[in-house]
Amino acid sequence: MTDTVRAWHPGVPFVREVLHASFDHHAYPRHTHDDWTVLLVDEGAVTYDLEGARHGALPGAITILPPGVPHDGRSALRDRGFCKRVLYLDAAWLPDRCIGAAAGAPTVRNVGALSLVAELHDALASPGDNLAAETAVLSLGDALRDHFGQASNSRPDVPLARRLRALLDDGLHEKVTIAEAAQALGVHPSHLVRAFSQAYGIPPHRYVTGRRVDAARHLIAQGTSIAQAAVEVGFHDQAHLTRHFRRILGATPGAFAA
Numbered sequence: 001m002t003d004t005v006r007a008w009h010p011g012v013p014f015v016r017e018v019l020h021a022s023f024d025h026h027a028y029p030r031h032t033h034d035d036w037t038v039l040l041v042d043e044g045a046v047t048y049d050l051e052g053a054r055h056g057a058l059p060g061a062i063t064i065l066p067p068g069v070p071h072d073g074r075s076a077l078r079d080r081g082f083c084k085r086v087l088y089l090d091a092a093w094l095p096d097r098c099i100g101a102a103a104g105a106p107t108v109r110n111v112g113a114l115s116l117v118a119e120l121h122d123a124l125a126s127p128g129d130n131l132a133a134e135t136a137v138l139s140l141g142d143a144l145r146d147h148f149g150q151a152s153n154s155r156p157d158v159p160l161a162r163r164l165r166a167l168l169d170d171g172l173h174e175k176v177t178i179a180e181a182a183q184a185l186g187v188h189p190s191h192l193v194r195a196f197s198q199a200y201g202i203p204p205h206r207y208v209t210g211r212r213v214d215a216a217r218h219l220i221a222q223g224t225s226i227a228q229a230a231v232e233v234g235f236h237d238q239a240h241l242t243r244h245f246r247r248i249l250g251a252t253p254g255a256f257a258a
Helices: 098-104 111-124 131-145 156-168 178-185 187-200 202-221 226-233 238-249 251-258
Strands: 006-007 014-024 027-031 036-043 047-051 053-057 062-065 070-076 082-089
Touching: 027 238, 036 111, 036 238, 062 098, 062 111, 082 111, 111 131, 131 178, 131 187, 156 178, 156 187, 156 202, 178 187, 187 202, 202 226, 202 238, 202 251, 226 238, 238 251
Parallel strands: none
Antiparallel strands: 006 014, 014 082, 027 070, 036 062, 036 082, 047 053, 047 070
């Protein structure tokens, strides 16, 4: 396995840094992070010490390392390296009361949480899908609060959902973030995503994407070029529109235009 490291700052609220790395021979000394660390091991296995206990990070599970808690790390397999994907998330992503629970039980095998991490990595790898990444990181926080026994108030808030929907409709063709919407509406971003998803059965980013695809479909049917339609309705570019157009409508914009 060749040693490689790729890191970037995606510009998504709560996501401080993304790191993809593979190591043939490397051991991390004892250290801490200011952020929450969400670790996926894709190949090999990692063993690490946290709060005086030995743990293992394996494919098919999430490892959650809390901020400020010392840990180390090394390959768990003799003569074999490991490949990992790491998200460093702002310390405010989860409440401080989750730190002790995460330090005591850092391995998460919850299927819903695993699915959200996969969605988050997919969105971070796709230009223009920042709203999907932001929604995923907030939903993942909700799932982990439940996992650590610190569930948030989940009472339905339909009026708030309607206010967010109106805000999203008004800014449909613009770049919008849940953080900005939450600030405008005076609530926490996680509560906003939860309220919208409970009220409408889909998260905010899927609502926005569906509305944009629908708007692009109408423009293309009227003779607007695919590239121009993509920009006019708020997609990053034509490729971004094509990916979601095919997923939602089962055909590419080109096939639809023909």
